[in-house]
Amino acid sequence: MHEDIHLAMLELDARVLDVPWLWKHTYHFRHPEDINFILSKDGQLFAKSQRVAQSQEFLGQGLFSQLDSPKHAAMRQTLNPAFRMEYLKQLDKFFVSSATQLADILQEAAAAGPAAASSSSSSSSSSGGRALDFQRMFRLMTLDSIGLTSMQHDFAALSTWQQQQQQQQQGAADGSEPTVLIERTLQHLSKAFVWQSLCLPVPRAWLPGYSDYIAACNRLDSIVAQILMQRRATSADTSSSSSSSSSSSSSSSSGGSSSSSGSSRSSRDIVGYLLLAQQQQGPDVISDAAIGDEVKTMMFAGSDTSSFTLAMLAHYLALHPAAADRAAAEVAALLQDTGRGRDVSQLRAEDAAQLPFVTACVNETLRLSPAGPAITRTACQDVEVAGYPVRKGQDIVANMYAMQRHPEIWPQPDAWLPQRWLPEGVEQGLAPKAKNAFLPFSTGARSCIGRSYAMLQMVLTVAVLLGRGIRFGVDGGSRELRLVKGLSMYAEDGVWLVPTVV
Numbered sequence: 424m425h426e427d428i429h430l431a432m433l434e435l436d437a438r439v440l441d442v443p444w445l446w447k448h449t450y451h452f453r454h455p456e457d458i459n460f461i462l463s464k465d466g467q468l469f470a471k472s473q474r475v476a477q478s479q480e481f482l483g484q485g486l487f488s489q490l491d492s493p494k495h496a497a498m499r500q501t502l503n504p505a506f507r508m509e510y511l512k513q514l515d516k517f518f519v520s521s522a523t524q525l526a527d528i529l530q531e532a533a534a535a536g537p538a539a540a541s542s543s544s545s546s547s548s549s550s551g552g553r554a555l556d557f558q559r560m561f562r563l564m565t566l567d568s569i570g571l572t573s574m575q576h577d578f579a580a581l582s583t584w585q586q587q588q589q590q591q592q593q594g595a596a597d598g599s600e601p602t603v604l605i606e607r608t609l610q611h612l613s614k615a616f617v618w619q620s621l622c623l624p625v626p627r628a629w630l631p632g633y634s635d636y637i638a639a640c641n642r643l644d645s646i647v648a649q650i651l652m653q654r655r656a657t658s659a660d661t662s663s664s665s666s667s668s669s670s671s672s673s674s675s676s677s678g679g680s681s682s683s684s685g686s687s688r689s690s691r692d693i694v695g696y697l698l699l700a701q702q703q704q705g706p707d708v709i710s711d712a713a714i715g716d717e718v719k720t721m722m723f724a725g726s727d728t729s730s731f732t733l734a735m736l737a738h739y740l741a742l743h744p745a746a747a748d749r750a751a752a753e754v755a756a757l758l759q760d761t762g763r764g765r766d767v768s769q770l771r772a773e774d775a776a777q778l779p780f781v782t783a784c785v786n787e788t789l790r791l792s793p794a795g796p797a798i799t800r801t802a803c804q805d806v807e808v809a810g811y812p813v814r815k816g817q818d819i820v821a822n823m824y825a826m827q828r829h830p831e832i833w834p835q836p837d838a839w840l841p842q843r844w845l846p847e848g849v850e851q852g853l854a855p856k857a858k859n860a861f862l863p864f865s866t867g868a869r870s871c872i873g874r875s876y877a878m879l880q881m882v883l884t885v886a887v888l889l890g891r892g893i894r895f896g897v898d899g900g901s902r903e904l905r906l907v908k909g910l911s912m913y914a915e916d917g918v919w920l921v922p923t924v925v
């Protein structure tokens with residue numbers, strides 16, 4: 424595996440790395456004590472870096488990109504209830520149904536064998552099956568879920584992809600890559616962000632793909648405006664007609680529709696809380712633009728991170744088939760013991776806590792391949808960290824990637840060993856030798872608000888796929904796994920694997 428992030432660091436000492444970039448050198452802290460110190464002082468000694476401001480052009484002032492601490496804290500308070508476990512538990516059926524839809528697609532691809540595939544998201548593999556880009560497939564799935572669970576909107580990303588794929592196989596399409604508008608738009612922006620965040624001393628219009636980037640910014644704004652317009656119309660419908668809970672289902676520029684299944688739930692999702700807060704506090708405190716910014720933020724933060732993690736997990740399971748079988752056996756035993764036979768569609772939120780090995784596989788993937796590998800902060804005043812002087816205004820990095828592979832903390836640091844998260848691994852001496860050295864969702868005031876959402880979705884998704892007999896085979900093709908850090912970490916050329924069914 425090619426990991427630029429891993430190779431680009433010079434070691435200063437066991438705690439600190441130095442990363443040269445153009446004329447600047449940046450300290451990267453990798454010891455848990457230092458990282459926990461830095462992140463716990465968010466909003467006091469340190470602030471989110473100005474580099475994040477580059478993302479404001481398309482995310483606006485949403486939770487992730489908001490640099491003003493009091494405004495951030497107020498919005499976080501507004502949104503916290505939508506991420507409480509008691510509410511998230513009600514979302515399990517959406518996670519399970521999106522994963523089931525993906526399982527159908529994978530099963531079909533596995534059965535299709537070495538079909539000639541013309542698009543860049545599927546190709547025939549030398550091992551005989553049809554290889555798919557799992558990062559893309561999971562991205563479509565997570566987009567569908569974030570739409571249904573947080574904004575009552577059905578992006579229909581997986582089914583759009585499926586329809587286009589079928590049309591191609593029947594020769595009814597021109598053979599070009601299936602396009603799901605919302606996914607393409609987010610991808611354009613993520614890729615362009617890599618260039619923007621390099622802060623190169625050239626006019627931005629000279630950067631590669633700049634005009635595509637501006638077009639994608641505008642497209643995203645109009646998709647979000649349409650989602651909010653539909654949502655408001657639905658809320659007005661439901662409040663004026665208490666007898667009917669179904670929503671109208673008109674098509675939108677995102678390729679999806681307002682979700683009738685979503686509207687039958689209460690309005691206590693992310694957009695619901697935002698609209699309620701706007702009613703209570705007034706549009707001068709929570710403007711329409713602010714609501715749109717949070718919607719865009721959730722689309723990015725809630726899809727790219729989880730889809731990358733799930734794709735990397737599939738990659739590790741392809742390399743460790745015995746672990747895939749063990750996780751599948753755990754799911755089968757749980758369903759059997761609770762009288763549900765083999766019906767994975769009945770998996771529910773409470774089951775996640777009964778799947779320790781599946782959870783360990785997710786955790787070990789988050790350790791080796793954190794979607795947020797390096798968190799940049801700017802010092803608000805002169806300060807010393809681990810004996811190194813940091814001046815006011817200087818950027819420093821909490822390097823999660825390096826901490827979670829620190830050789831003095833993690834036995835066999837580069838090996839994917841899910842058992843290290845279980846009592847058996849502790850007995851084998853695989854547990855970390857320091858506290859708080861595993862922070863894939865960060866910590867402190869700017870930590871991930873979607874942590875429980877993501878964990879629930881990932882555990883249930885893996886359980887559904889493995890429970891349906893899906894396994895992952897290494898793609899015999901020539902594609903290299905190349906990891907790049909943009910807004911979050913992603914595989915530049917995808918994560919190509921061959922689905923099989925046992």
Ligand code: HEM
Binds near residue numbers: 499865872
């Ligand atoms: C595997 C999945 C995920 C990982 C590894 C992850 C990781 C992270 C990390 C490391 C941060 C801190 C970034 C920083 O301080 O610069 C963060 C922030 C954030 N995440 Fe996640 N995340 C995941 C999934 C999600 C999901 C599913 C959502 C929403 C549904 C979400 C929403 C957010 C938001 C809004 C922030 C900004 C929080 C703030 O500044 O208050 N994330 N995430």
